[in-house]
Amino acid sequence: MMIMPLYIIDAGGSAATVGLFFFLSLLPALLVYPFAGVLGDRMNRKTIMVATDFISGGVILTLGFLSYWGIMEIYLLLVVQVMISLLNGLFEPATRGMLPQLVNKDELTRSNSTVASMRSASVLLGPVIGAALYATFGITMVFFVNGISFLLSGSSEIMIRYKHVKRQATEGISGMMSDLLEGVKFILTKKIIGKLCYVLVQR
Numbered sequence: 001m002m003i004m005p006l007y008i009i010d011a012g013g014s015a016a017t018v019g020l021f022f023f024l025s026l027l028p029a030l031l032v033y034p035f036a037g038v039l040g041d042r043m044n045r046k047t048i049m050v051a052t053d054f055i056s057g058g059v060i061l062t063l064g065f066l067s068y069w070g071i072m073e074i075y076l077l078l079v080v081q082v083m084i085s086l087l088n089g090l091f092e093p094a095t096r097g098m099l100p101q102l103v104n105k106d107e108l109t110r111s112n113s114t115v116a117s118m119r120s121a122s123v124l125l126g127p128v129i130g131a132a133l134y135a136t137f138g139i140t141m142v143f144f145v146n147g148i149s150f151l152l153s154g155s156s157e158i159m160i161r162y163k164h165v166k167r168q169a170t171e172g173i174s175g176m177m178s179d180l181l182e183g184v185k186f187i188l189t190k191k192i193i194g195k196l197c198y199v200l201v202q203r
Contacts, residue, residue, distance in 0.1 A: 001025060001126075002126065002127040002130055002131070003127075003130040003131065003133075003134045003139070003142055004021060004077065004081075005018045005021060005022075006134065007077075007134070007139045007142075008021060008074060008077070011072075011074055012074075013074050017074060017078075020078065021077070021078060021081060024078055024081045024082050024085060025081055025084075025085055026085065027085070028082050028085035028086045028089060029085045029086065029088050029089035029092070030089070031089070032086050032089035032090060033089050033092070033093060036048075036089055036090045036092070036093040036094065037093045037097070039090070040093055040094050040097045040098075041097075043164075044162075044164040045094040045095075045097055045098040045162070045164060046094075046098065046157060046160055046162045046164065047164075048090055048091065048094040049091055049094050049095060049098070049154075049157050050154045050157045050158055051154075052087040052088070052090050052091040052094075053091065053150050053151070053153045053154030053157065054150070054151065054154040055087055056083075056084055056087050056088075056091075056147075056150045057147045057148070057149075057150030057151040057153075057154060058147070058151075059080055059083055059084065059147075060080070060084070060143055060146050060147035060150060061143070061144065061147035061148070061151075062080075063076065063077065063080055063143045063147075064140055064143030064144040064147055067139055067140040067143055068140050072139075098162065099111060099112065099115065101162065101163075102160070102161075102162060130142060133145060
């Protein structure tokens with residue numbers, strides 16, 4: 001996320017292309033989030049996590065090989081970013097919904113804090129590591145390291161001891177739509193959530 005804009009500029013892209021990259025990094029995930037939560041109630045969250053990480057790793061490694069062979073194009077990067085954003089939109093709700101089933105209730109607050117701390121550390125260290133790789137080895141190495149990190153993540157998730165407890169829900173498309181509408185109604189009836197959304201949009 002931090003290095004790609006630099007690469008886009010170095011590759012001859014414009015500020016508008018960088019803006020499009022960030023747009024494509026966020027919008028697909030936001031669109032798929034509501035469906036991902038409903039999907040997590042019906043499918044094994046661990047399976048979702050492992051599958052999305054392996055697919056993400058494979059897609060990014062493909063970019064690495066294209067870059068290595070000298071046939072990398074900016075439009076390919078944008079297409080892949082849409083795919084990664086969609087996969088992340090499936091991954092994130094699965095992890096958040098899975099954590100309460102992995103730890104005891106009295107440890108949940110501490111566990112959430114630990115996860116948040118690790119996320120913050122990755123946000124701080126990621127750009128430093130990425131910038132060092134990009135400056136020293138170029139974009140190809142960034143793709144390879146990033147792709148391999150996804151594969152390692154997926155491999156580690158396989159070892160998570162987790163038994164999926166399927167929530168009682170109406171099956172099929174109508175059932176999913178019913179759950180989605182239920183979520184929308186919940187948000188609309190909670191004024192504090194609406195006010196927070198309004199504040200975030202204004203910012």
